[in-house]
Amino acid sequence: MAAIKNVALIGGSGTVGKAIYSALIAASFNVTIVTRADSILNLPRGAKTTSADYGSLESLASAFKDADAVVSAMGAPGLAAQPKCIDAAIAAGVRRFVPSEYGCNTLNEKAGKLPVFKNKVLTSSLLREKAEQGEIEYTLIMTGPFLDLALLRGYSGIDVRGGPRATLFDNGTTRISWTTLSDTGKAVAGALLHPEETANKQVFVHTANMSQRQLMVAVEEALGISFPQPYGQLSTEKGEAEAYEKLKKGDFSGMLDFLKRGIFGEGYGTDFSGKVSNELVGIQELDEAGLRKLIVDLFEGDDA
Secondary structure (H helix, E strand, O other), X not given: OOOOOEEEEEOOOOHHHHHHHHHHHHOOOEEEEEEEOOOOOOOOXXXXXXXXXXXXXXXXXXXXXXXXXXXXOOOHHHHHHHHHHHHHHHHOOOOEEEOOOOOOOOOOHHHHOOXXXXXXXXXXXXXXXXXXXXXXXXXXXXXXXXXXXXXXXXXXXXXXXXXOEEEEEHHHOOEEEEEOHHHHHHHHHHHHHOHHHHOOXXXXXXXXXXXXXXXXXXXXXXXXOOXXXXXXXXXXXXXXXXXXXXXXXXXXXXXXXXXXXXXXXXXXXXXXXXXXXXXXXXXXXXXXXXHHHHHHHHHOOOOO
């Protein structure tokens, strides 16, 4: 199978997009960031760019015309545009499409039913259909939650900066695969470096695999802090039920509760144990010392 060399990156100005861009450049891909025609973005210095009207298939196809692969790093607001990007990639003769997944296993039966993943599920279903028809290949990169962002922003339930305090979801015992932003970028680059092995497949990776409670202990040991007890406790099942009630009233504020259910709920597929492709794509799972160093480096110089 021929090598993939030229990559068009959409969503390259976001946090995830910048990590993917850096990894692709480090792996010697020729990368062009495709921006919206009316956007002024903070892009990586020296990046090659081209603009497109995301509402126009013809405009997008023109932006993708020289690409072997299109990689999407779109955030939630842009996910509904991915099907048009897929059609444009096919029109441009692009070989591989990597959609914006990088999180929960949306092909898990339970997770896939959560409204927060609706657009991702629609996109992966379309890609499988197009691949079966021989129109394009795809790779779905599954990372679980972003380890570094989850710690820094507190959505892991482990709040260093605003605490220390901890909120346990479903008692904090569900094992979860966590991946750093940099390893997410490496996963994308590594998958494209191995096009045959990753064609039309899910690629699972993780930097660490542990429960929320285990991660909390690792943070305590690394930073020399203690999270006061009693810990907060939240039921993701209850949160999901309340989120559905909100949706019935046209209130979308419960989407975060659906996401928590997908990450921390038992049986929602965020434990990738036994099926990771770390070695294939060049990711090394952290040992205890490596995890402690990561945590210290994240909060070094922080006031918390």
